[in-house]
Amino acid sequence: MREVDLAVVGAGPAGLTAAIEGAKRGCRTVVLDMNPRPGGQLIKQIHRFFGSREHRAGTRGIEIADSLFHEAASAGVEVMVEAEVYAIHDSTLEVVAQTNEDSLVLLSEEATTSRSRPLSIAARRIILATGGAENALNFAGWTLPGVMGAGAAQTMINLWRVLPGKKILMVGAGNVGLIISYQLIQAGGEMVAVIEATSRIGGYGVHAAKISRAGVPILTSHTIISASGESRVERAVIAKVDASWRIVSGSEQELEVDTICIAVGLHPNARLASLAECELCYSPSLGGWVPIHNSRMETTISGIYIAGDLSGVEEASTALEEGRLAGICAAASLGKERAGDYDDIKAIEGRLLGLRSGPFCQHRQDAKQELIGIGEAQCPKQ
Amino acid sequence: MSQAIESPSYPSQQELRNAPGYPSQKRLEKGPVVVIECIEEIPCNPCEQACPQHAITIGEPITNCPHLDEDKCIGCELCVSQCPGLAIFLIDLTHSQGSASVAFPHEYLPLPGKGQTVRAVNRAGEPICSATVVRVQNPKTNGQTPVVTVAVPRKYATEVRGILRPGR
Ligand SMILES: Cc1cc2nc3c(=O)[nH]c(=O)nc-3n(C[C@H](O)[C@H](O)[C@H](O)COP(=O)(O)OP(=O)(O)OC[C@H]3O[C@@H](n4cnc5c(N)ncnc54)[C@H](O)[C@@H]3O)c2cc1C
Ligand code: SF4
Ligand code: SF4
Numbered sequence: 142m143r144e145v146d147l148a149v150v151g152a153g154p155a156g157l158t159a160a161i162e163g164a165k166r167g168c169r170t171v172v173l174d175m176n177p178r179p180g181g182q183l184i185k186q187i188h189r190f191f192g193s194r195e196h197r198a199g200t201r202g203i204e205i206a207d208s209l210f211h212e213a214a215s216a217g218v219e220v221m222v223e224a225e226v227y228a229i230h231d232s233t234l235e236v237v238a239q240t241n242e243d244s245l246v247l248l249s250e251e252a253t254t255s256r257s258r259p260l261s262i263a264a265r266r267i268i269l270a271t272g273g274a275e276n277a278l279n280f281a282g283w284t285l286p287g288v289m290g291a292g293a294a295q296t297m298i299n300l301w302r303v304l305p306g307k308k309i310l311m312v313g314a315g316n317v318g319l320i321i322s323y324q325l326i327q328a329g330g331e332m333v334a335v336i337e338a339t340s341r342i343g344g345y346g347v348h349a350a351k352i353s354r355a356g357v358p359i360l361t362s363h364t365i366i367s368a369s370g371e372s373r374v375e376r377a378v379i380a381k382v383d384a385s386w387r388i389v390s391g392s393e394q395e396l397e398v399d400t401i402c403i404a405v406g407l408h409p410n411a412r413l414a415s416l417a418e419c420e421l422c423y424s425p426s427l428g429g430w431v432p433i434h435n436s437r438m439e440t441t442i443s444g445i446y447i448a449g450d451l452s453g454v455e456e457a458s459t460a461l462e463e464g465r466l467a468g469i470c471a472a473a474s475l476g477k478e479r480a481g482d483y484d485d486i487k488a489i490e491g492r493l494l495g496l497r498s499g500p501f502c503q504h505r506q507d508a509k510q511e512l513i514g515i516g517e518a519q520c521p522k523q
Numbered sequence: 524m525s526q527a528i529e530s531p532s533y534p535s536q537q538e539l540r541n542a543p544g545y546p547s548q549k550r551l552e553k554g555p556v557v558v559i560e561c562i563e564e565i566p567c568n569p570c571e572q573a574c575p576q577h578a579i580t581i582g583e584p585i586t587n588c589p590h591l592d593e594d595k596c597i598g599c600e601l602c603v604s605q606c607p608g609l610a611i612f613l614i615d616l617t618h619s620q621g622s623a624s625v626a627f628p629h630e631y632l633p634l635p636g637k638g639q640t641v642r643a644v645n646r647a648g649e650p651i652c653s654a655t656v657v658r659v660q661n662p663k664t665n666g667q668t669p670v671v672t673v674a675v676p677r678k679y680a681t682e683v684r685g686i687l688r689p690g691r
Contacts, residue, residue: 189607189668191567193585199569199605201666326688327631342532346563347608353532354685356648458566499564499586 145169147471148234148264150226150413153181154457155449155464156270157209162468163268164216166477171262172218173236175225179213180206181272183457185299188320191345195492196458205457229417232444234262266444266471269414270464273407273428273450278312281367287374291321291404298328306400310377311335312365316344318404322352325402333398336363336379338386345501366393368401377401407454417445422515426508427453435516438467443521446471453512455505459496462489533646534562536681543590544579555598555615559589561608573605604628604665613672614680623680624657626672631688634659634669642687643675650687652679
């Protein structure tokens, strides 16, 4: 069986920075990701990122993914793509990998080979950075072809260059709904409308303004009632909702659309963490059920750490910082400390605090504080 | 769609003018200057670094709204392509007798050509006047955000924020 010091699941911003910090401290480190390309969410983010200059704001997500991958490779991290981790037991990861090679290294961007084969990796420390997963929304006709997660539509246009439909309805006006609407217009789709059940646009005003001047109506206090069509979506019925979320009768209108994208939030993708028996707790501000962790990002299972959207749905900027934190702490627990680690940790905590401030983000700081409080009581002491 | 927009998806003139990124009428009359239409406290600051004249300040915390020092802005347009919110516009009320120019980021293909006549749209995406393309800038440093400048009748300079894409 293959043995490593540190196995990281997920090659998004959190997983890659965690691996970089681990490898820099002398840990033999492997990162496993089921996608054909490292970068997680970043590989489909063709827009310039928000955030601070320190977190490469103003740079397109896809470029951040490439530079993180190169940084990881040069730090000596082995990045393995098309490798899905399906179980974790007794610090062993069970992986199905699409490779013929004995080596785990995959530096080419091309998805390589044909054959999947199972393999086991024994790791002294594990960092889970499996990201978030999209929430579903149930309504009449929601299983018709043409109804999809906004993230799925984004993967189709930006990774596979396929436009899912011509006339599109977006459900949800948070940042994800607004940004993906913009990218669907760029890809040549017609956004018929963006609807939002609450009375205000949840995402940033600048993103809303962008699609507004492209001629897309954003209807707040509106919900979807049904989708219908012969063998795929041909129309949607939407209606107004009042302050107590009741449908205003008579306000129904039919829209001719062939695609309905759902952007009603993400939740931590905690399936692997649950399999590993990490305890979860429910936090609406962090997106739902989230593994409990302490200030070192360690879960209730000794030796298993988490970072990024898995530890609360936030942003790439916070994922980059949390990944670093988890990588430093996991390495330290193996005795692989570096002079300056303490200062690095304090600096990361300071930047995280800055990122979790302001009217849009303060609630996440409060929720994180609470989660870490539970973690300090329940997670193993170092 | 006939339905009126319930809550506006863009800021009003009043909100914009009250924000620290909006130049005074006096400064606008003098010649090219940016209008920063970013009025919420969001964690973002690339505009601050983009300006070589240090005309834009955010400072700490990062959620501050961008503040424009209108006398420092020389209208070089460098910041327009660097804002992830596509919220910075360059206005020149002195473009020519009777016409003003408006420069805006335009991330749609195909790009319009210089000299082409296009329909200019307002913040709601409604066509409000015809416009002539003065310039299309897309050097490498723009990082694939082309900036299009159009000439419009002067009275529309505060309204025009884009152009109709072909096929619409
Ligand atoms: C439309 C959109 C726009 C965004 N814009 C911004 C922005 O402007 N600024 C910003 O800061 N953030 C933005 N974000 C958020 C940002 O992309 C995420 O917060 C960030 O990518 C989270 O990083 P992560 O590493 O935790 O997870 P992810 O990037 O989601 O990576 C998780 C990885 O884990 C892998 N994985 C999961 N389970 C397994 C398994 N069992 N085995 C193997 N691999 C597995 C997945 O394949 C994936 O590659 C945006 C998000 C979206 C959807
Ligand atoms: S136009 Fe030039 S001088 Fe004016 S704010 Fe932008 S970058 Fe600075
Ligand atoms: S870069 Fe753009 S969106 Fe970001 S703060 Fe500056 S003006 Fe606002």
